[in-house]
Amino acid sequence: MLKRYNINYQIVLLSFVLACLPFFFPNDFYYEIAILAILNAIICIGLNLLMGYAGQVSLGHGAFAGLGAYISVVLATNYEFSPMSSILISIIFMACFAFVISKPILKLKGHYLAMGTLGIGIIINIILNSEDEITGGADGMSVAEFSIFGYVFEESIQWYILCASLLVVIIWAFNNLIDSPFGRLLRSIHDSEKAAGSVGINVPHYKSYVFVISVIIATVAGSFYAFFSGYISPEEASFTHSIELVVMVVFGGLGRVYGAVFGAVILTVLPQLLTALEEYETLVFGGIIIFVMIFMPKGIASIWDYFMDKKDKEKSLVKN
């Protein structure tokens, strides 16, 4: 049965944790990391919908987030649109863009799909790097200040509240979406596209639908990050960023809402902790990814399953 506007204890707990966190932040740097982690988590939730539920890999989402952010920023900074309307225009443009490319690209499968999305991502990155009259080239550009209906965002705490609320709303929407007929439909596509097609589901249509949703989410989060940091460079749209996002989703656990969130938070915070290791940072980071993929190929969310299974087993033993 479809439960409408399902709010469960997880959402309440998450809101509580998010609300309490700022009391433990000694300075602005912590806010910066927290906001980056939240925005990455938001992109990862969208990407997880595409990868974990609809079963389509994308190695280009960093570039989509970056391009969306650039469009918002250029409109707001160079053409003096209000930030909200520039983000809206960017969303509309990116949605059309995603829809157009989704048709040929989502016909591809496996490695070919991965390479196709990667190719588009790299082309976007090269364009952003080369058109320096509009984008400022490799040096990046500074960004106009952000405001909603005249209310200016200056303090980190304002940004934190905005991003944290967005995260809660998106998780709530996501939970409802995957429990809805639409969510079941997506999982049927994930399990077998042919079987889904044979029972009358328009598979290509729904695949591009999900692709567009995930690109829109990436656009919003990317734009917010650019406005928050007051600066944007093509690094945002780089191959490395796209890879990071996919790694976050898989690291956390494909097809799990909180998996993507944990993956994003851990892999955003971890490099900050690893900077203490200085030159060993990259080596250790790579090592951790290898370790998790070898011993927990279903992501760190599978630790949770492990303990739940154990509990279940104990329960059943008691019953017998």
Place this chain on the structure above:
Amino acid sequence: MTELFAYVLSGVTVGFIYTLVGLGFTVIYNSSGIINFSQGEFVMAGGMSTAFLLYAGLPLGVSFVLAILITSMIGIALMKLISFSKDGSQISLIILTLGFAIALRGLAQVIFDKQLHTIPSFVGEGSFEIYGATLSYQSLLIIVVSIIIVFALYEFFHKTKTGQAMMAASDNVDAARLMGINIKKILILNFAISAVIASIGGILLTPITSTNYEVGIMLGLKGFCAAIIGGLGHLFGAVAGGLILGILESLVAGYVSSEYKDAVAFVVLLAILFFMPGGIFGNLKAQRV
């Protein structure tokens, strides 16, 4: 006309490097179905270790052999890691090789450094003149060595017993195992061969473009493009793909814009994926490898 010829010549040189990287992908893909995203880092490892072994005062020949050995060890290490992996789902293996690539870049930063390095051209600095275009000895060496490697690989896979066993294993693992072929050995051999090819590419390229710890990212991706353009899994496909990419890139850099040079590989890749997903050689029912 001379200009055009010069661009094509330099394109062919780079194209053969892409071919070598693409061949490395092909060998691993055929044997295990894995796309190895750290292939570019094998190229980097070959070039960087040669440069540092030379700094350490070793003679040229010894440095080459050691660098190739080191890289093949890295290849075998990757294979071992993959065989540890509990479930072989495609995406987690892709992430594993990506993690391996990151770790290798990190390792290169620690052992070597972040600077650009080069090695002297080992056939002398001279060059030929062909119809007004110059071709350096080093470029000629790249072309000759690559062609030798391609034919050696072909002969190896088609004429030797081990090569035939590897072909059999790539065709049907279970049947091959029942025939008494040691699959694990075959996989180790495949990863080692792939790493050796890549490291040779890295060593050959370094005197021309120099190397640093990040050089592998783009090389790896373009090599993969070459392999897909030619038709993933085909030996001569990788050659055709590599040459097409190299030449087109060089022409775009010369006539259109050097900024968009790197985009060529991916535009061609997308065109191939959209319109002939099997690649150029994909429609021929050619034998794999």
